[in-house]
Amino acid sequence: MASVALYSYKKGLGSWVLQRISALFLIAYIVPLLFFWVLHAEFVSPMVWKQFLLSTEMRILGILASLSLVIHAMIGAWVVATDYIHIDGIKRVTLALFYVITVGSSVAIIFLLLNAQ
């Protein structure tokens, strides 16, 4: 089991702390975003979304949240997969899939937020 572990049981406390700190950064990005949407009285057009998401504050929060996402989702996927999947091969493949989705999405978001005009 330890061979598949990104964060082995010996680093349990470390990942426990990382999981909670990264959660705060994810809340810091998505809660303003949800409030922006809920408090808009009418349909939010793509241009308005673009202006909001590419403002300096939201870019910074977005990059921090994307980095936190890698930590948070990878620890979460590892915890869930190692709890429920007991066949080593399936566990490896499932975890690899989840890691690829997470890292790929995070890199894509950071690329978009850094490069978009």
Next chain:
Amino acid sequence: MVLLKKTTDPRPVFLNLLKIHLPLNALVSILHRVTGVIMILVLPLLVLSLAGVIYKPGIYRYMAIIPNYLWKIAIAAILTAYMYHVLAGIRHIYHDFSGHHSLEVTNRSSIIILVVWTVWIIIVGSRLWLV
């Protein structure tokens, strides 16, 4: 399985998941995991919509290929899953740091987050279907 064969206990192992009665706390906890997994799986869709908004705002016209009500259901599902995960996460942190682990307290916090979550579902629903 090896353990099962060696034991002399003749009782059958009964693991029909539909017939296991989960206590409220267990349900709240398992939903936290389920919503977490769901959100990882929808991440590529969120990245695509971010790319669409940033580079091709006109892409919204092509979204009509999928009927409006299906988009709304998908958005509602993602936003309710996210808010559930946040609320249950805050509940976990509260119990981690407060040291309250009794059944009474954890049951109460379960009910509180379910009530707040219901309010959020109503807000999302009215924002999507009434505005």
